[in-house]
Amino acid sequence: MFSSIIENLMFDSNTSKIMSGGDGVASFGNGFMFFIIAVAMLLIKVLLVMISYNIVVPRLLESWGNDLSHFKQLNFLEGIFLVILFNNLFSRF
Secondary structure, eight states, rough: HHHHHHHHHHHHHHOOOOOHTTTOOOHHHHHHHHHHHHHHHHHHHHHHHHHHHHHHHHHHHHHHHOOGGGOOOOOEEEEEEEEHHHHSSSSOO
């Protein structure tokens, strides 16, 4: 059963184009668009993390009776590092 699946994949037209180095499914335009979308998604995640951290954490600290004078807001670079950290910690791979 497993060998028949492998044979079907090996003789599939799209797979053979990719394996032979021909103009298969992936091209420069699709790869570049994928890269732009991935960067845009990263920036959106960073902005969401920054906004949510800077709004939620002061409220939590205030409700627990802590002083907010030592609270430091998250900047963009720290947000990028935090998003990359959590993406790597909780990815499926």
